[in-house]
Amino acid sequence: MRSVIAIITGFLLWLAWPFHAQTAERKTELKVIYDAPRLSVEARGVSFLRVLEEIGAKVGFVVVDYGGSDKPLTVSIQDASVQEVLEHLLRGENYAFIYKGQL
Numbered sequence: 001m002r003s004v005i006a007i008i009t010g011f012l013l014w015l016a017w018p019f020h021a022q023t024a025e026r027k028t029e030l031k032v033i034y035d036a037p038r039l040s041v042e043a044r045g046v047s048f049l050r051v052l053e054e055i056g057a058k059v060g061f062v063v064v065d066y067g068g069s070d071k072p073l074t075v076s077i078q079d080a081s082v083q084e085v086l087e088h089l090l091r092g093e094n095y096a097f098i099y100k101g102q103l
Contacts, residue, residue, distance in 0.1 A: 028044065028045040028046050028072075029042065029043065029044045029045070029046070030042070030043050030044075030046045030050065030051065030054055031043075032051075032054045032055055032057075032058050033058075034055075034058040034059055034082075037081060037082070038079050038080065038081065039055070039058075039059070039077070039079075039080055039081065039082050039085050040077060040078045040079055040080070041055065041075060041076070041077045041085055041089075042075075042076050043073050043074060043075050043076075044074045045072045045073075045074060046072065046073055046074075047070045047071070047072060047073065048070055048071050048072075048073045048089075048093075049063065049065050049070050051073050051075070051089065052089065055082075055085065055086075059082055073089075075088075075089070
């Protein structure tokens with residue numbers, strides 16, 4: 001009898017596992033399109049740092065993080081200059097942005 005209960009319990013846990021794994025999973029999306037000099041950013045539930053790093057990878061700069069905000073970010077910015085996008089994202093944050101040349 002115990003083995004039957006164990007098998008049934010195991011089967012029920014196996015059935016429930018995909019449901020719990022899906023609900024615990026955070027949906028994240030990130031899309032950065034850079035068609036110089038214009039930039040578009042679509043992010044949903046993505047860490048602030050990851051968004052900055054992806055923009056940097058597309059535009060050509062490196063992000064150095066010293067433990068700043070890593071809050072999840074949801075933002076939609078279309079066809080803006082790099083400077084406008086960074087000003088929007090960094091507003092209210094404690095970041096320094098140093099660059100040479102023009103953005």
